[in-house]
Amino acid sequence: MIELIELTKSYGRVRAVNEVTFSAVPGRVTGFLGLNGSGKTTTLRMLLGLTRPTAGAALINKVRFQELSHPARQVGAVLEQGISHPGQSGRAHLTTQALLTGADRARVDLLLEQVGLGDAAEQRCGDYSLGMRQRLAVATALLGDPSVLILDEPANGLDPEGMAWLRELLREHARNGGTVLISSHLLAELAQLIDDVVIISEGTVRYAAPLAELYGSTAARLRIRGRDPQRLWQAFEEAGATVEGDGYALEVFGLTPEDAGDIAFAAGVAIYELATDAPNLEQIFLDLVSAG
Amino acid sequence: MIAVVRSELYRLSTTRSNALSLAIFSGLGVALGTIGADFWALLAGVGAFGFGVTGISQHYQHRTAVLLYLARPRRILVLLAQLVTAVIVSVGFTAVSGAVVLIQGDRDRYLITLVVAPIMAVLGAAAAAIARSATFLFVGFAAWILFVEAMYGKLQQPLPFSAYLDAASGDIHKLVILLGWTLATVVGAIVAIRRDLNGD
Numbered sequence: 001m002i003e004l005i006e007l008t009k010s011y012g013r014v015r016a017v018n019e020v021t022f023s024a025v026p027g028r029v030t031g032f033l034g035l036n037g038s039g040k041t042t043t044l045r046m047l048l049g050l051t052r053p054t055a056g057a058a059l060i061n062k063v064r065f066q067e068l069s070h071p072a073r074q075v076g077a078v079l080e081q082g083i084s085h086p087g088q089s090g091r092a093h094l095t096t097q098a099l100l101t102g103a104d105r106a107r108v109d110l111l112l113e114q115v116g117l118g119d120a121a122e123q124r125c126g127d128y129s130l131g132m133r134q135r136l137a138v139a140t141a142l143l144g145d146p147s148v149l150i151l152d153e154p155a156n157g158l159d160p161e162g163m164a165w166l167r168e169l170l171r172e173h174a175r176n177g178g179t180v181l182i183s184s185h186l187l188a189e190l191a192q193l194i195d196d197v198v199i200i201s202e203g204t205v206r207y208a209a210p211l212a213e214l215y216g217s218t219a220a221r222l223r224i225r226g227r228d229p230q231r232l233w234q235a236f237e238e239a240g241a242t243v244e245g246d247g248y249a250l251e252v253f254g255l256t257p258e259d260a261g262d263i264a265f266a267a268g269v270a271i272y273e274l275a276t277d278a279p280n281l282e283q284i285f286l287d288l289v290s291a292g
Numbered sequence: 293m294i295a296v297v298r299s300e301l302y303r304l305s306t307t308r309s310n311a312l313s314l315a316i317f318s319g320l321g322v323a324l325g326t327i328g329a330d331f332w333a334l335l336a337g338v339g340a341f342g343f344g345v346t347g348i349s350q351h352y353q354h355r356t357a358v359l360l361y362l363a364r365p366r367r368i369l370v371l372l373a374q375l376v377t378a379v380i381v382s383v384g385f386t387a388v389s390g391a392v393v394l395i396q397g398d399r400d401r402y403l404i405t406l407v408v409a410p411i412m413a414v415l416g417a418a419a420a421a422i423a424r425s426a427t428f429l430f431v432g433f434a435a436w437i438l439f440v441e442a443m444y445g446k447l448q449q450p451l452p453f454s455a456y457l458d459a460a461s462g463d464i465h466k467l468v469i470l471l472g473w474t475l476a477t478v479v480g481a482i483v484a485i486r487r488d489l490n491g492d
Contacts, residue, residue: 049365050358051488066365077362083355085307092306100299101363124308140359 001025002047002148002181007056009042015203016042019056022198022208024181026147029174031194031211032183033285039203040183041079044152047181048077060148072101076141078151082133083140086126090117090136093125094143103143111139116165130157138166149173151182155189167193191281201289214284222260225249225273235267236260249273296364296373297380304347304381314343314385321389329393329401333409333460336389337453340382340409341433344416347378349426357489367485371421375414375478382413400462408460408467415452415474421481 002024009017017039024030034040045051047058049065060068060075068074084093094108112121115135120128125136134157141149149170155163170180170193184190190197197214199207207214225248226232233250236243241254252260257276264271304310317339324331351357364370386409394402416429423429437453447454450466452473458466 045489048362050361051490052486068365071365072363075362079358080355083358085303085350085354085356087307087309088303089306092302096299096303096306097359097363099302100295100360102295 001059001061002030002150002179003057003059003062004043004047005057005059007043007046007058008054009039009046009051009203010054017046017053018203020200020203020205021056022205024179024196026177026179027174028195029170029180029182029193030196030198031190032181032198032200033185033187033190034183034200035185035289038200040200041152042203043200044077044079044150044181044183048075048079048150070102070144072097072103072144072146074144074146075148075150076144076146077149078134078137078141078154080152081130081156082128082135082137084125084128084133084136086124088125089122090125090128090132090139091121093136094139097140097143101144103145107143107145111142114142115139131159131162134158135162138169147177148179149181151180153184153186154182155184155186163189187282187285197281199285199288206288211281214281220253220256221277222252222255222257223249223273223275223277224252224260224264224271226264227270227272231267232264232269235263235269239263251277293369293373293376296360296370297377300347300374300377301380304377307350310346310350313346314381317342318385318389321385322392325390325392325396329396329398332390332393333401333405334457336386336405336409337412337456337460339385339389340378340413341416342430343381343385344378344413344418345420345426345429347381348374348417348420349424349429352424353426361489368482371418371481371485374421375417378413378417379410382410386410401460404462405460408456408470411459411467411470411474412456415470415477418474418477418481422477422484 004020004022006019006021007017008015008019020043032040042051046053047065065071090112091108094111095105098105098108112118115138117132117135120132125133128136134154154166158166170182174180194211197209197211198205224232229245229250233243233245236252236255239255241252244251257274260274321332321335324335351360360370361367383406386406390402390405419429441447441451441454445451445454447457450469452470455466455470459470
């Protein structure tokens with residue numbers, strides 16, 4: 001369980017993070033969305049005890065990070081594009097971390113296999129690609145088998161296969177009762193992963209709620225193409241819908257697909273295409289940010 | 293604290309550049325020992341200082357300080373463990389590199405340097421915790437020795453490196469001065485270690 005309560009960080013007169021309040025709960029993946037420079041990383045650094053807050057509190061399992069008895073066994077974190085000493089091999093890096101955290105050294109090889117670095121275990125980290133470094137960072141975070149995972153832009157450098165792997169790994173972690181907080185500006189990627197969403201802009205939280213609620217707050221749009229667009233347009237408007245057109249297909253707001261099909265049938269117009277456009281997280285995000 | 297020391301020693305032993313520089317400096321120490329104990333003692337002090345600096349500054353250079361503080365958030369304990377690691381490494385380095393001095397029969401010089409050189413390692417490590425940059429420290433250290441201690445102080449003033457040179461010759465008064473400088477730097481490091489660890 002992660003709780004941020006009016007967390008604030010000021011640099012001189014500039015408020016990088018302004019009274020940020022939200023929670024990330026077990027069993028769910030919480031997405032922390034914001035443009036570059038919006039305060040995501042500073043917030044996560046305060047949560048992890050790397051940066052001191054000016055005001056407010058950041059709690060993990062009800063205590064500040066510095067007060068956790070065995071932090072690595074409770075919290076795993078991925079920060080800064082995969083941190084490791086370039087002169088160490090992947091295996092030596094993880095062994096160093098195991099010694100540091102008190103984790104079982106037997107997990108080192110298991111994790112290297114799990115993140116797909118088994119064949120590169122003896123390779124120097126300096127020779128790893130960005131994607132490999134990110135995988136090693138995930139392995140480092142998982143070393144203590146923590147219940148809470150905090151990831152700052154973990155998809156950077158990952159190829160599509162790597163992103164799918166990471167998505168499944170985080171979903172599995174949440175299914176097993178773990179808490180996942182993931183920050184990203186790759187909104188389309190996050191939309192496939194998260195349960196809850198927190199949107200931050202200019203250091204201030206603009207929205208914090210389940211993703212489904214965010215989608216529900218925006219009008220669903222139907223894309224409809226039929227034999228007689230004029231007649232369809234009129235029939236939909238008479239049913240109370242808002243209709244727009246691009247000359248080829250109609251964009252209809254305020255109707256379910258079932259209603260639209262019934263209306264077209266009653267109007268005697270053949271339908272060639274009827275599709276529901278999924279809410280676009282990116283558009284919703286940009287609308288929220290610009291509204292702020 | 294033991295976990296941090298073990299982890300640090302493992303990291304140093306499995307990082308090629310660290311192991312290589314330790315081997316090269318040890319070999320150089322052996323070679324200088326054949327020329328004279330003073331040369332070896334000088335190298336032991338400079339080497340110990342350097343290993344103390346790099347042991348900590350590498351964590352900032354490669355950002356692994358983040359991992360360190362995520363695993364062990366009590367930073368003062370981490371710092372103390374790193375200082376202990378610096379002492380262990382410098383004792384090993386001084387002991388091995390001074391083998392020729394010991395064999396040649398200069399037992400007292402060997403033992404005094406074995407005690408005093410690790411203090412330089414602690415000084416270097418504590419300074420690195422404050423500066424967080426090996427380049428800045430090495431350049432600053434060289435300039436300090438050249439302009440302040442050598443040209444201005446003629447290596448006779450109660451300053452750290454001048455004190456080390458005399459302490460390594462058995463001067464107890466200068467040893468106390470060196471310990472004073474080291475303690476002051478450690479106190480500075482304890483204060484500085486609390487600073488934010490910012491991103492790239």
